[in-house]
Amino acid sequence: MKIGKKVWVAFLVLFFCGNAVGVFANGTHTSSEETSTDQTASTRPDSHAPIGVMGDHAHGAGELMLSYRFMAMAMEGLLDGTDTVSTEDALLHYQMVPTTMRMQMHSFGAMFAPHDSVTLMAMTSYRRNFMEMEGAHTHATGGHDHPVGHQEMESTGLGDLRLSALVPLLNASNVDLILNAGVSIPTGAIDVEGTHGGDELIVLPYPMQLGSGSFELRPAVTFAGTNKSWSYGAQAHAAIPLNHNSRDYRFAPTVGSTLWGARKLNDWLSISVRGSIQNWGNITTSAEHTEMESSEGEHDHTAHDSHAAPVAPTQTIYMSPTMDPNLQGGTRVNLAAGVNFIVPDRFGSILAGQRFAVEFQTPVYQNLDGPQMALGWTIVAGWQYAFGLW
Numbered sequence: 001m002k003i004g005k006k007v008w009v010a011f012l013v014l015f016f017c018g019n020a021v022g023v024f025a026n027g028t029h030t031s032s033e034e035t036s037t038d039q040t041a042s043t044r045p046d047s048h049a050p051i052g053v054m055g056d057h058a059h060g061a062g063e064l065m066l067s068y069r070f071m072a073m074a075m076e077g078l079l080d081g082t083d084t085v086s087t088e089d090a091l092l093h094y095q096m097v098p099t100t101m102r103m104q105m106h107s108f109g110a111m112f113a114p115h116d117s118v119t120l121m122a123m124t125s126y127r128r129n130f131m132e133m134e135g136a137h138t139h140a141t142g143g144h145d146h147p148v149g150h151q152e153m154e155s156t157g158l159g160d161l162r163l164s165a166l167v168p169l170l171n172a173s174n175v176d177l178i179l180n181a182g183v184s185i186p187t188g189a190i191d192v193e194g195t196h197g198g199d200e201l202i203v204l205p206y207p208m209q210l211g212s213g214s215f216e217l218r219p220a221v222t223f224a225g226t227n228k229s230w231s232y233g234a235q236a237h238a239a240i241p242l243n244h245n246s247r248d249y250r251f252a253p254t255v256g257s258t259l260w261g262a263r264k265l266n267d268w269l270s271i272s273v274r275g276s277i278q279n280w281g282n283i284t285t286s287a288e289h290t291e292m293e294s295s296e297g298e299h300d301h302t303a304h305d306s307h308a309a310p311v312a313p314t315q316t317i318y319m320s321p322t323m324d325p326n327l328q329g330g331t332r333v334n335l336a337a338g339v340n341f342i343v344p345d346r347f348g349s350i351l352a353g354q355r356f357a358v359e360f361q362t363p364v365y366q367n368l369d370g371p372q373m374a375l376g377w378t379i380v381a382g383w384q385y386a387f388g389l390w
């Protein structure tokens, strides 16, 4: 109920702001409607979805689009189901507990349409993960490297490569339906190592790795519509990992959908709101991980020094919840607000058509198999530019 209310309030705010700002920006409403008539559909600021949505549009034959997106994401604290878990409570069960995580990602994309019936898309990314953790164990007498207090870990590198073919199933004057047949190629590393206090290197936990390690199918279907000063769209998407990766684990499929509405304020600016939901499962693995701790609640020094597999693995105890394959799944509902800019034709041929967009997103509901890190917010800023090759 609480979520429903927030969504409606957001849509109402957008509606009223949209109209108020629209009047302000154009003097009167009629002028805004006049300008829209001499704009073709693809040169409207809102003819592309909010920047957080991928593969929402196709291109005409011979058109190439280049894009760059910067994404920053902040995770804060722990959730078990929908309940907050304090660091102190989590440390009763784990040696290490994450407190915050930051991710920054630079994505570079290209779209090209060899024909009106298909647009090819490729996207690669470079990312940095940073995690802060608190450690529970303190040893009065030293002797070995062991997590004590605050720790940080970091990973940087190439993410997975996404390739897809976008097929417009319906391309009417003001509605589009696009099928996206995508795959993900595991170019991102899954064996990044780091320290967890001291000099000892360990393989970093799942959320700190750069890729999934698996080939994935990434199908999606997008519906988008426009009228004089509004546009709207919906997309359903899935990611289906096909194989156990080289470390013998596999992410569960992710399914999600998103729904957005945008108000065109004038020929260069639109604002949007968007709701989205994602559900993803836990990791499956048959590996006896070396990062497992002994099955005893008591700390076992002999087993620990080599980080050997548990002696009697009746009940696996992980060093940190981020290393437990069964604490990775969840469901999240997000709400986002964004702006899209396009440089209009009157600015001349070089600048005209350049697009800039920003979208800020925050969860309104999270239900996680936890303790698992909760998402705080995400921001995506991007540039897109399309031009004809022939």
Ligand SMILES: [Cu+2]
Residues within 6 Å of the ligand: 057, 058, 059, 065, 111, 386
């Ligand atoms: Cu494009």
